[in-house]
Amino acid sequence: MERVSDAEIVLVRELRDRTETRQQHARAALNGTEVRVAHGAYVGRAEWEGRDARERHLLRMVAYSRTRKRPPxxxxxxxxxxxxxxxxxxxxxxxxxxxxxxxxxxxxxxxxxxxxxxxxxxxxxxxxxxxxxxxxxxxxxxxxxxxxxxxxxxxxxxxxxxxxxxxxxxxxxxxxxxxxxxxxxxxxxxxxRSESPLESLSRVSMYRMGVAQPDLQLPFRDRRGLIGYVDFAWPSLGIVGEADGDAKYLDATMRNGRSADRVVLDEKIREDRLRALGLRVVRWRWEVASRPRELASLLFAAGVPPRAPDDCGAALQLR
Known part of the structure; x- marks a missing residue:
């Protein structure tokens, strides 16, 4: 995909061909062959449909900037x-x-x-x-x-x-x-140290519900060497937390050449090694992280205590 800034954007104020008018592009937008991306700016339907939501937003930013007298x-x-x-x-x-x-x-x-x-x-x-x-x-x-x-x-x-x-x-x-x-x-x-949006969301949900502050990206080792870095850990309690996003299994760029099935198997082996150290492993997904009470209940049930009143700045306005 070409850069958004290289997209072919028609600016009606720059039209030179007398057969090409503002009204023609307005009609094209109405019948769906073009998309109006800013006042007086249009792109072809294929150009628009080939972009994801972020690229479309950027495309509109480029179009808006080109239609202003001064760059916004x-x-x-x-x-x-x-x-x-x-x-x-x-x-x-x-x-x-x-x-x-x-x-x-x-x-x-x-x-x-x-x-x-x-x-x-x-x-x-x-x-x-x-x-x-x-x-x-x-x-x-x-x-x-x-x-x-x-x-x-x-x-x-x-x-x-x-x-x-x-x-x-x-x-x-x-x-x-x-x-x-x-x-x-x-x-x-x-x-x-928070490595993904899911981990960030989980941290906010934990704080809102008064869960004890975890350590982040803590390494664990056994006789075979490094097991890995866990998302969340309460080492004194022997509890670790893992926030499982879909990208870990479905995004090819994160699988390092492995199949999704291989990733699942590697995660199982990794968890078995953690449990062999006597650790309790708690896992959750987006649906739980986005519901603070549910995440807190899961962690409290696993043995994670409430946060001490003076832990991590009790006055933070994380609401």
């Missing part, structure tokens, strides 16, 4: 998409842009405008688009999003190598910012 600054969830950050929920329908505080937010239709001052140091170029930096994107989403989405994005940004100090610097430049305390709590809670 994409922020919040649009910036998260541009930075390839994971989202717990669906890709947003609306584009998100930031404008100066003196301009006032003018959200309309397919575009949400945020009245926020963004210094140049927090602006980057991604494939020709002006986008808030990775650190500023974490701050903006954390100030407004659900905790599950915010922590997922923050964990991923840190895992990509972004120092938490850089996020804190961006937070300080953003203040005063509506939701700044909420954003700070997300930054405090974020952990680069």
């Amino acid at each position: 600054l994409f922020s919040h969830w649009s910036a998260a998409v541009a930075h390839c950050l994971p989202l717990i929920g669906p890709v947003p329908d609306r584009l998100h842009v930031s404008i100066g505080r003196t301009s006032g937010g003018r959200s309309a239709g397919a575009v949400a405008a945020h009245s926020t001052a963004i210094p140049d140091t927090d602006v980057v170029d991604i494939d020709g688009l002006r986008v808030t930096s990775l650190a500023r994107t974490v701050v903006d989403v954390a100030s407004m999003s659900t905790m599950a989405d915010a922590v997922t994005i923050a964990d991923c940004a840190l895992r990509l190598g972004l120092p938490k100090t850089c996020v804190m610097d961006a937070w300080e430049r953003a203040v005063p910012l509506r939701g700044h305390r909420r954003a700070l709590d997300v930054i405090d809670f974020a952990d680069a």
Whole structure:
């Protein structure tokens, strides 16, 4: 698939052929042979259908940028998409842009405008688009999003190598910012060791329900050597937790050349080795992680205790 920025986008303001009119493209959008991706911008139906939700959002960002007199600054969830950050929920329908505080937010239709001052140091170029930096994107989403989405994005940004100090610097430049305390709590809670959106969601659900804080990505060994790194561990209790996402079994890029059946067998062998050490292994999937009470009940039943009142900053606003 070609880059989104290379897609053939028709801008009606640039039409030179007198036989090609705005009305023709509008009719093509109505009959389904074209798709309107921004005011005065169209792409062919095949171009649109060949893209996934993230690519479609990026395509609309490119089209919107090309139809503006001045390049817009994409922020919040649009910036998260541009930075390839994971989202717990669906890709947003609306584009998100930031404008100066003196301009006032003018959200309309397919575009949400945020009245926020963004210094140049927090602006980057991604494939020709002006986008808030990775650190500023974490701050903006954390100030407004659900905790599950915010922590997922923050964990991923840190895992990509972004120092938490850089996020804190961006937070300080953003203040005063509506939701700044909420954003700070997300930054405090974020952990680069959380390796997937499912693990991030699980951590948030555990914290909300008062589950004792686990260690992350703890290695276990036996006489044969390294068994592996477990997602969650309460080593003093002899309990480990594994969050099982479908990608582990279905995504070829994560199977390292193994078949899905081989992955299942390897996981069984790995779990047997962990149990042979005297560990209790608790597994759960997306459906359980997304229901905090159910996940907490599963862990409490396995012997994980409630969190101590002073453990991991009891005042975090992870709600």
